Amino acid sequence: MEALLCREIGDPTVPLSSSSPIVLSHSHPVPELNSPTSVRVRVWATSVNFANYLQLLGQYQEKPSLPFVPGSDYSGVVESVGERVSRFRIGDKVCSLAAYGSFAEMIVADEKDLFLVPNGCDLVAAAALPVAFGTSHMALVHRAQLKAGQVLLVLGAAGGVGLSAVQIGKICGAIVIAVARGNEKVELLQSMGVDHVVDSNTENVIENVKQFLKNRRLTGVDVLYDPVGGKAMKDSMKLLKWGAKILVIGFASGEVPVIPANIALVKNWTIHGLYWGSYKIHDPRVLEDSLKELLSWLSKGLITIHISHSYRLSEANLAFAAIKDRKAIGKVMVVMETNTQPMSKF
Numbered sequence: 001m002e003a004l005l006c007r008e009i010g011d012p013t014v015p016l017s018s019s020s021p022i023v024l025s026h027s028h029p030v031p032e033l034n035s036p037t038s039v040r041v042r043v044w045a046t047s048v049n050f051a052n053y054l055q056l057l058g059q060y061q062e063k064p065s066l067p068f069v070p071g072s073d074y075s076g077v078v079e080s081v082g083e084r085v086s087r088f089r090i091g092d093k094v095c096s097l098a099a100y101g102s103f104a105e106m107i108v109a110d111e112k113d114l115f116l117v118p119n120g121c122d123l124v125a126a127a128a129l130p131v132a133f134g135t136s137h138m139a140l141v142h143r144a145q146l147k148a149g150q151v152l153l154v155l156g157a158a159g160g161v162g163l164s165a166v167q168i169g170k171i172c173g174a175i176v177i178a179v180a181r182g183n184e185k186v187e188l189l190q191s192m193g194v195d196h197v198v199d200s201n202t203e204n205v206i207e208n209v210k211q212f213l214k215n216r217r218l219t220g221v222d223v224l225y226d227p228v229g230g231k232a233m234k235d236s237m238k239l240l241k242w243g244a245k246i247l248v249i250g251f252a253s254g255e256v257p258v259i260p261a262n263i264a265l266v267k268n269w270t271i272h273g274l275y276w277g278s279y280k281i282h283d284p285r286v287l288e289d290s291l292k293e294l295l296s297w298l299s300k301g302l303i304t305i306h307i308s309h310s311y312r313l314s315e316a317n318l319a320f321a322a323i324k325d326r327k328a329i330g331k332v333m334v335v336m337e338t339n340t341q342p343m344s345k346f
């Protein structure tokens with residue numbers, strides 16, 4: 001089968017060749033069913049997340065031994081089942097999250113890790129949902145317990161996790177402030193009914209948000225959702241009110257911010273470090289309930305999956321370049337050759 005193989009740690013945006021860090025193998029072994037409850041899935045589509053990019057650069061917390069097939073969340077169709085599989089049948093449409101391995105035509109998972117994609121849901125959307133929406137749902141609903149009327153500030157708001165946080169914030173009834181760079185991102189966020197959008201390219205973010213809060217007679221931000229870190233996060237602390245919650249999601253800026261404990265003490269802030277994938281090991285029920293709720297929201301049209309870039313497996317380097325160059329708006333996807341035409345490519 002075809003699979004993308006990481007042979008060595010390096011820049012995944014380099015054009016694929018026999019000497020690039022990632023290569024396209026045309027004869028990778030099809031993974032075997034490895035237990036009576038395992039299921040082999042023919043992959044339909046898989047997400048290209050910032051974390052996948054970091055992992056190939058050797059900068060992610062999970063470091064599989066080389067060589068490995070990268071990838072995390074995916075959707076597909078059940079191709080074969082182990083003898084004790086009870087929840088799925090051949091032909092079912094499923095989605096899931098893997099530690100690695102989804103940049104391939106086939107992947108094997110235990111049935112407990114698979115989710116049935118509701119009828120009528122697009123399989124590319126189902127592949128885009130788990131990491132991005134799962135992280136934001138866990139952070140905002142489970143951890144911060146965001147309430148109607150609270151002020152939510154989302155940094156990196158037009159990225160994969162950012163755009164999902166904005167939508168979940170609106171579903172919770174929060175007043176959502178979004179920060180993103182450039183007209184195209186700002187216009188999309190405005191079209192989604194975000195209460196206030198700041199273009200970090202042209203505006204002083206802190207002064208602009210302060211003015212918005214003043215105009216709306218609001219005293220500050222209740223919940224900060226931060227996938228960016230660095231200066232953006234440091235500055236945003238000036239907007240947080242007494243009792244605020246900080247959701248530490250990621251460091252797309254490349255800089256891990258320092259949150260002074262003395263200020264957290266005086267202002268009664270709660271800092272939530274969130275590593276969504278680790279719930280699969282430590283609290284799988286919470287992750288399961290969260291993804292089931294999100295899939296039902298998707299089927300009811302309550303959330304929209306915005307995909308700005310879609311590529312073939314053989315174009316994976318371009319997909320990683322879209323992430324690296326901050327071009328992604330919403331999600332970047334790899335859709336398998338045999339399944340469908342790519343939807344857009346820039």
Ligand SMILES: NC(=O)c1ccc[n+]([C@@H]2O[C@H](COP(=O)([O-])OP(=O)(O)OC[C@H]3O[C@@H](n4cnc5c(N)ncnc54)[C@H](OP(=O)(O)O)[C@@H]3O)[C@@H](O)[C@H]2O)c1
Pocket residue numbers: 049050051054131132135155156157158159160161162179180181182185200227228248249250251252253254274275276277323324326328330
């Ligand atoms: N904790 C978890 O469980 C979890 C789960 C998923 C993702 N994450 C983390 O969350 C972060 C975002 O992931 P994602 O998949 O949403 O990525 P993404 O789609 O590439 O979005 C990242 C956003 O960050 C902003 N950004 C600001 N400074 C940047 C810089 N120097 N380089 C790149 N982007 C920059 C960009 O927005 P502008 O260009 O508009 O500024 C971009 O839209 C990553 O660090 C990822 O590892 C964590």
